[in-house]
Amino acid sequence: MSAPAAVDIPVLDPVKTGPFRFRKVSGKMLVTNDLGRHRLLDDAQFRRFVTGALEPGDALYEKLKVDGFIRDQMDFDAIAGVWAQRNKFLWQGPTLHVIVTTLRCNHRCLYCHASALGMADAATDMTEETARKVVDRIFESPSGSITIEFQGGEPLANWPVVKFIVEYATEKNKAAGKSLWLNLVTNLSLMDDEKLNWLLERGVNFCTSIDGPAALHDRNRPWSTGASHAEATKWFKKIDKKTRAKMFRIDALLTVTRLSLSQPREIVDEYASIGARGVFLRPLNPYGMAVATWNKIGYGPEEFLAFYAKALDRVLEINKERGLRRPFFEQTARLYLAKILTDDDPNFLDLRSPCGAGIGQMAYNFDGSVFTCDEGRMLNRMGDDTFLIGKAGEGTYAESAGHPVVRALAVASNLDNQIECSKCAYKPYCGICPVQCYKEQGDITGRMPTNSRCKISMGVLDLLFERLQDKRNERIFRSWLKKRKGESEKVVALYQRG
Amino acid sequence: MPTSDLAEIAFDLDEKLYSLEAVQNAIYIFTDRAYVRVERSEPERLKVVMTVKAGAAPSVRVELKGEFDNELIHQVLRQRISDSNQKIREFIVTKALISAQPSSVVSVSTPAAAAGDAPCPECVETGAPPAAPPQIDAALEKEIDRLLAEIESGDGAADPLGVSVPWEEAFGGKEKKDEPEAAAKAPKAPKAKAAKAKAPKAKRK
Numbered sequence: 112m113s114a115p116a117a118v119d120i121p122v123l124d125p126v127k128t129g130p131f132r133f134r135k136v137s138g139k140m141l142v143t144n145d146l147g148r149h150r151l152l153d154d155a156q157f158r159r160f161v162t163g164a165l166e167p168g169d170a171l172y173e174k175l176k177v178d179g180f181i182r183d184q185m186d187f188d189a190i191a192g193v194w195a196q197r198n199k200f201l202w203q204g205p206t207l208h209v210i211v212t213t214l215r216c217n218h219r220c221l222y223c224h225a226s227a228l229g230m231a232d233a234a235t236d237m238t239e240e241t242a243r244k245v246v247d248r249i250f251e252s253p254s255g256s257i258t259i260e261f262q263g264g265e266p267l268a269n270w271p272v273v274k275f276i277v278e279y280a281t282e283k284n285k286a287a288g289k290s291l292w293l294n295l296v297t298n299l300s301l302m303d304d305e306k307l308n309w310l311l312e313r314g315v316n317f318c319t320s321i322d323g324p325a326a327l328h329d330r331n332r333p334w335s336t337g338a339s340h341a342e343a344t345k346w347f348k349k350i351d352k353k354t355r356a357k358m359f360r361i362d363a364l365l366t367v368t369r370l371s372l373s374q375p376r377e378i379v380d381e382y383a384s385i386g387a388r389g390v391f392l393r394p395l396n397p398y399g400m401a402v403a404t405w406n407k408i409g410y411g412p413e414e415f416l417a418f419y420a421k422a423l424d425r426v427l428e429i430n431k432e433r434g435l436r437r438p439f440f441e442q443t444a445r446l447y448l449a450k451i452l453t454d455d456d457p458n459f460l461d462l463r464s465p466c467g468a469g470i471g472q473m474a475y476n477f478d479g480s481v482f483t484c485d486e487g488r489m490l491n492r493m494g495d496d497t498f499l500i501g502k503a504g505e506g507t508y509a510e511s512a513g514h515p516v517v518r519a520l521a522v523a524s525n526l527d528n529q530i531e532c533s534k535c536a537y538k539p540y541c542g543i544c545p546v547q548c549y550k551e552q553g554d555i556t557g558r559m560p561t562n563s564r565c566k567i568s569m570g571v572l573d574l575l576f577e578r579l580q581d582k583r584n585e586r587i588f589r590s591w592l593k594k595r596k597g598e599s600e601k602v603v604a605l606y607q608r609g
Numbered sequence: 610m611p612t613s614d615l616a617e618i619a620f621d622l623d624e625k626l627y628s629l630e631a632v633q634n635a636i637y638i639f640t641d642r643a644y645v646r647v648e649r650s651e652p653e654r655l656k657v658v659m660t661v662k663a664g665a666a667p668s669v670r671v672e673l674k675g676e677f678d679n680e681l682i683h684q685v686l687r688q689r690i691s692d693s694n695q696k697i698r699e700f701i702v703t704k705a706l707i708s709a710q711p712s713s714v715v716s717v718s719t720p721a722a723a724a725g726d727a728p729c730p731e732c733v734e735t736g737a738p739p740a741a742p743p744q745i746d747a748a749l750e751k752e753i754d755r756l757l758a759e760i761e762s763g764d765g766a767a768d769p770l771g772v773s774v775p776w777e778e779a780f781g782g783k784e785k786k787d788e789p790e791a792a793a794k795a796p797k798a799p800k801a802k803a804a805k806a807k808a809p810k811a812k813r814k
Contacts, residue, residue: 125693
């Protein structure tokens with residue numbers, strides 16, 4: 112935590128000053144509230160706000176009033192409505208369902224979080240019978256929207272079962288009438304035109320890994336019988352071309368290793384050059400192969416943040432070169448910015464309170480075992496069954512969703528229960544991963560002062576609020592959040608009128 | 610006066626100025642840089658002992674006490690904000706949750722500026738009048754009481770939002786696409802269109 116400047120304790124006005132949290136950012140005091148509304152105040156403004164010295168008609172008073180900071184002007188109907196809007200995931204149930212169709216993979220990524228196996232190990236291929244039970248279980252979720260995400264291993268190594276699940280889920284949905292999304296997470300090395308056309312005809316989304324320029328990518332993601340980068344970028348461009356103007360598409364993301372830290376600019380430029388809509392910079396996590404290779408490819412939060420700042424600034428440069436009509440985003444920033452600049456929540460399961468484990472997502476292993484989340488499934492591969500909550504075809508959906516482990520994770524990841532998070536200015540934008548806390552710190556609640564994920568989140572949010580002080584940057588950030596036609600961009604006023 | 614060498618810092622605090630909770634919250638934040646304990650040195654005085662962790666940078670050792678002082682001030686203010694606004698925050702969340710219940714059990718409400726029944730600590734301290742209590746109609750108030758009691762007394766086994774209710778049981782598998790809120794037993798979304806869950810962002814291995 113950065114050192115705050117010396118201040119004495121202002122006397123809080125209990126009538127005029129509503130709920131807020133604060134943090135020093137770039138020499139100013141950032142104030143936020145539960146609705147995610149925020150404002151940067153200088154020391155004098157902060158003191159006037161806290162002590163109730165701001166008066167109606169004062170420009171700052173009026174701005175704070177609109178955003179629900181002035182207690183005796185709060186509109187509770189509007190505030191409760193926005194709170195519900197920002198937390199609508201609470202009413203939905205599990206929407207993301209990760210299916211591991213096989214643990215086999217032809218790559219040997221240095222950081223493989225899934226602890227994938229060699230291509231000869233067909234014992235971990237999901238059977239059609241298990242797949243049917245998994246899909247049946249998925250459709251029991253009360254969510255009106257279902258995303259089935261194929262993971263592995265490399266899911267295309269078990270192509271018959273991928274096909275079966277797509278067909279069976281689509282058929283089953285004719286009766287269920289849900290909003291069904293299918294997402295294939297693949298390294299694209301086993302893709303061919305026949306498979307691609309079949310998947311495109313059925314509206315399947317794609318997500319692949321591109322770790323940067325060829326040399327870096329191929330070091331991070333060795334493939335013994337081929338050139339991984341060349342194949343991934345070839346198919347990325349082809350699929351991108353075929354899915355333009357469609358509801359489904361291809362995205363790519365990367366895992367940042369120590370090898371990446373010296374190449375922030377090159378990585379961002381690589382994504383721009385292949386025609387990607389943006390880049391998604393994700394830190395290394397302590398699962399699977401990454402545990403064994405940490406000494407070679409791992410790094411500390413400060414090193415990641417230094418890399419991230421350079422990469423984000425390169426992203427901003429590209430946006431300035433292109434203009435606002437062709438936005439190019441960084442996805443971590445975009446997720447936070449949606450929470451900072453709008454009343455909507457992007458439903459990113461790691462950035463929720465509580466997190467999505469068991470109540471926003473479930474993960475299904477090749478044998479039908481059900482886990483709270485993909486991270487819980489990754490730990491299972493490391494010999495720890497803590498996050499196992501059932502098995503497809505045995506027991507019931509309600510038993511899994513109401514499992515004591517799910518309830519414990521919901522309590523642990525509720526930021527109101529976290530000593531530091533509950534009073535943190537970034538609470539409305541953040542979330543913790545109790546599985547990562549468990550893995551790193553030995554308990555699902557974790558301890559934020561020494562939590563690497565917390566340090567990274569705080570650093571990224573500090574950076575975003577610093578960059579947001581430049582109006583040109585703010586316009587670029589807002590261009591990343593453009594609504595679809597017909598969706599309102601209006602920000603709800605949170606004060607009493609009339 | 611603080612006693613300190615570069616490895617250990619100890620100092621007393623007046624509990625009338627700094628509550629135990631504020632001190633504990635400040636201490637917690639320093640657990641990445643120091644081993645910290647708090648003890649009562651005498652009535653209404655707290656003694657904080659911080660031992661800098663091995664490997665900490667020299668600047669950390671020098672700045673630790675000053676940083677702690679500032680953090681403590683912030684924690685006192687945070688505590689006051691929290692105490693003063695706890696009931697308002699509970700009211701907002703309860704109202705938002707209740708708005709998702711079936712309409713038959715929710716009445717229309719027009720709450721004005723809200724606080725709780727008891728005067729807030731700041732009001733006692735400064736003599737300022739508390740904000741007006743919320744004007745809630747009887748049915749809504751009953752629902753708030755019920756929900757709060759359920760939250761406070763329950764073990765979490767209850768499922769008021771219907772997250773563990775299987776789809777077939779809730780909707781019978783016959784609802785039209787994107788209209789799950791029409792079913793009688795459906796877990797209600799806060800707004801009519803909110804049940805159209807956004808597709809969560811892709812995860813990766």
